[in-house]
Amino acid sequence: MKKLGIIALALFMQTVFAQTNRFVYQVTMKSDASDPKNVTTENAYLDISPEKSVFYSENRIKRDSILQKAFQGGGGRGSINRDQMESLRSNINYTVEKDKTNQKTFFKDRIGRDIYSYEEDRPLNWKISSETTKIGEYKVQKAETDFAGRKWTAWFTTDLPYQDGPYKFGGLPGLIVKVEDDKGDYSFDLMKNFKIAEFPTLNQFGNTVKVKRADFVKQQKKFIEDPMSFMSQGQSGGFNQTRIGGGNRGGGGGFGGGNQNPAEMRKRMEDRIKEEVKKNSNPIELQ
Template sequence: MIFLNLVSLCSAQDYRFTYNYKSIPDTLRKDSVINEEMVLDVDPDKSLFFSLRKFISDSTMAEDAKKGLMTMPDQNIHTRYIIKKNYSDSKVSLTTDEFSTAYKFVIADERKLNWKLLPQKEIISGYECQKAELIFGGRIWSAWFTETIPFHDGPYKFRDLPGLIVKIEDSKGYHSFQLKEVKKTISSEIYNNIDVGKNIRNLTFSEFIKFYKDFRKDPSKDFRQRAMSGEIYYESDEKRSEHMRIVEKLRKDRIKRDNNIIEIDMIK
């Protein structure tokens, strides 16, 4: 069975690997566990990693826009980024629309992953896996990969092991990914609008860290500037001031609850 699976996957062109992503975004409320379905789409040239819920929301909005309809994004989306890994040059980038209503940010990440392969083996999700460890993003990660699935890839930015990562979690159990499903990708499931709809701002990883720290100090800066410039219409100055206060409070409250991000060293 392992041999047949290996032959099938080697001959396939495009595959979709679905992971369950369990995270605890707020260390002050450790019972506030979030479970998300995340997708790793693989083709011969690259992979894309994204939230299935975001993909469905973006696809719905794109189809409605073709009909002249305006649909609001799903407000229950937790993970808004899309991670792209190019296989030819090993370049990794993260695209997100989380920090601005006017821009999408594309953040290049050229860091190497220094894995330590360990002798332990275990059957996980039906696959024979080997253990590896990594220090990345201020966390110690334990990964289990299988050479049965011959893609040197995995969830989030994790990659470059001798097979697909089936499970990976940090040492404190705050963030974990586990493979749920493997299937052939069909054309309607491909993420086609990753770079569509907004202006793109390209940043290096070091530039993004500076931006991100400033954003957490003042998450409403971009919105406030647009509101004060008249780009956003209000019936009166009182309405504008009231709306700005509401937005600022909501964004600051969200930042407080999001104190356990996956790359925790970015806020230390």
């Protein structure tokens, strides 16, 4: 009986650990270089299982849910509430997936009509300090690193059985509760966590193009210089695909185009894309 009890306990602990845990971070951003007083805040999810973790915008899930209900109901894009979708626009249009088994980090983001995916090739070299404090209910320890042109300070806890963090951050002996850059442009703050049944399916519109990080940077630069060249294939097709995908790099502007003049649609889309590029002129990665 004692052996059975030990086996049952072990199976129970294994089941608990195998569950996916969702950590909700509040992300604070000053993404417009021309307007440093413009601070935007939104929530993002870090879903963690023993095999992998995924970091993405909370608004993306909400938008996907609205789109799914609209199409399942047979209404299509014409039945989607434009104001509701606009209220769920996000500055976090990327997805970061960490493969725990192979210790690899993959980044996905939209450029124009397509999704570009690359494996992160820069290691995070942390300098762990002996300084500790308390953030919320967690005892945390300080660590610092230089990454992608910014100096970052993180506070991690060993109170939770995870070695992970928001965005591309990880590699510390605990879960990152807070991480921010020294300019105060970007901050990720853990707000709460709870268990979920499984990873959600994230809708993806457009082709996925796997590239090296250097090639992604080149394409991104080209898009900033001439965004409309990325939208040239199929006016309304590219317009709707990109807009639905929620990408700020080619965000488009509206649903159910109806009988709108193609030239007017293109002009409106071009103005919208240029405005989006301007709003994201202070990106999280400077190098």
